[in-house]
Amino acid sequence: MSRIRVAVIYGGRSSEHSISVVSAGSVLAALDPERYEVVPVGITPAGQWLLTEADPSSLRITGRTLPEVEKGTAVVLPADPTSAHLVSVDAAVGMSVLESFDVVFPVLHGRFGEDGTIQGLLEMAGLPYVGAGVFASAAGMDKEFTKKLLRAEGLDVGEFVVLRSAQAWSLDDVASLPLPVFVKPARAGSSVGITKVTDWAQLADAVAEAFRHDHKVLVEAGVTGREVECGVLEDADGRPQASVPAEIRLVRGHDWYDFEAKYLDDACEFDVPALLPDATTAALQEAARRAFVALDCAGLARVDFFVVPGGASDGGDRIVVNEVNTMPGFTPISMYPRMWAASGVDYPTLVDRLVQAALRRGSA
Template identity: 55%
Template sequence: MSSTEQSPSARPRVLVLFGGRSSEHAISCATAGAVLRAIDRDRYDVLPIGITPQGRWVRVADDPDRWAIVDGRLPEVEAVPEQVLLPQEAGSRELQVIEPGVPAAALGAVDVVLPLLHGPFGEDGTLQGMLELADVRYVGAGVLASAVGMDKHFMKVVLAGAGLPVGPYVTLRGDDLETDRDGVRSRVEALGLPLFVKPARAGSSIGISRVTDFADLPAAVEEARRHDPKVVVEAAIVGREIECAVLGGRGGSRPRASLPGEIVVTDGTHGFYDFEAKYLDESAVELSCPADLPADVVARVQEVAVRTFEAVDGEGLARVDVFVTPDGDVVVNEINTMPGFTPFSMYPRMWQQSGLSYPDLLDELLRLALERPTGLR
């Protein structure tokens, strides 16, 4: 019997997977800690597995406090001699643990993976492809949607192709700034000031710089390249930063959008919603949910969010970030196919305000994944 035909057990076993090789390792751990605390243990059997910064899969403590960000301390999955392996053939859901000098041991079967990884090597389609090869169900976007959502360049190409509004931008690859300085300068200057210089495939505002003087562009590009050789330079959009959560997809009915939320940076030391403002300085931002918007603008934000989700072929969940201009236009900034998922993160907060609690949100995502077949769909 193939895994697409197997009936999940009365209490499905959930592999909560987190950590990973990206610069968002600690944020992934914090997300996992919140999920481990909230998941309904009467309804699900939980197996936490961490991925070290070097890429080793290991068994980890089922302890939410172990994975919290406390007093600026960033949690990390530590390496141990053992290694956890996924099923090695289609139709099997059995995990194995291997350790040097010790015969492989069975770790039991899993029904679904909850991949709480952010950034490259987890959120970008690579892990999703691995799970597809292993014929294992998982929560969230598939290979294509994950890859497109992670790459800010191709995301904009896809969204623009679907008729969605995106802001002006320039993509820099490799040594463009060195080999074609005048050409790059001309294209970038056409965007105006200020600019935002970003790694094309990173999140949590890591590696992003706000540029108010073109003389600072090379340093900003170099900072972004520390995280990704491909860099996106975006024109600043005048407007309010609004977020909207999307849930569902592929189940026969259209995905639905939450009430929108708004992020306001209140501390002048942060020029934008950077890493510190997000995770280390709670006084720096005000998270307003639901956002104070006219009803017609709320409806427009929700419609754009759902269209964005559908444009990349999303599944399960995503957070869509937009700008609402003074004229009421909605411009897409980006889609995040595995948004931050602590109870204080905007994605679950927006659903809370829309009538769906954190545990119920987790349950719906897991049910969606358990009902979804593996393979082509």
């Protein structure tokens, strides 16, 4: 039997470019070469598409140096459902049809990758792909609408205020929120552009920093609780299954889970699975599945929570949904694959299940 050709698209024109590159290295290494023929496609920070010869071992963080897409043959993907091919636009190669493929794994985080844009291109091109569709990707990327949809589902999302760059705002708009607050771009990830504000005198600078990354900003009330995540993965019948939850604990040098703590400073320890009461674990898993369905996700998602011990009205643990990530990190330290490994699904099997789910949806 011929192998399935998988285009792994990574990098991208977003502030999370380097994390996408690292994630892609892990996915490329995990795809079984006896079943899959990989077509690696990198997108530069400027947005140029390149057919690469990516060595998975080179797609990693070295010290504090972040990798990025730089070299390859310039290509484009036509939005033509009659031909799933990359077309060379490289002067050295000339205009020609290059690689074709059966399915796409868009290992892209942030804008132009996780926000419904590339999903729309792949829909137009008639290509099956891993992960959420256009709507769910856009809704999951936009924290305002994530929270609105989850709140409509009856899930606790905490208190927040939305600011827009085109509209005047003042301290009065947010002063009802208790300090500390977190100021963040509405459509970014990996903690990029986020500031913890402990004094209202810091607010203007924090909002300005967030506006550097997006024209819409969320100011969220801080929740004092345990940071817990839960993975969701579709089974063979398309039903969302929840992994064991995992807890992130900051142990050195940081007072919140920022970019440096996540990727550069070895500042965290992880409990996989999280050490929680059985009832809290079950409630988290149910909330993760409900969030997945509320956003109309597909394939996979990682749902991030705060767990406040004894904070619920009935004296139980309060469970607050923080975010829904429709294409969570796949780096060697990323929580999504680690949670599924602890749930009995190892990394190669996880990647295989995601690709197979995409192929089933594409043939439906």
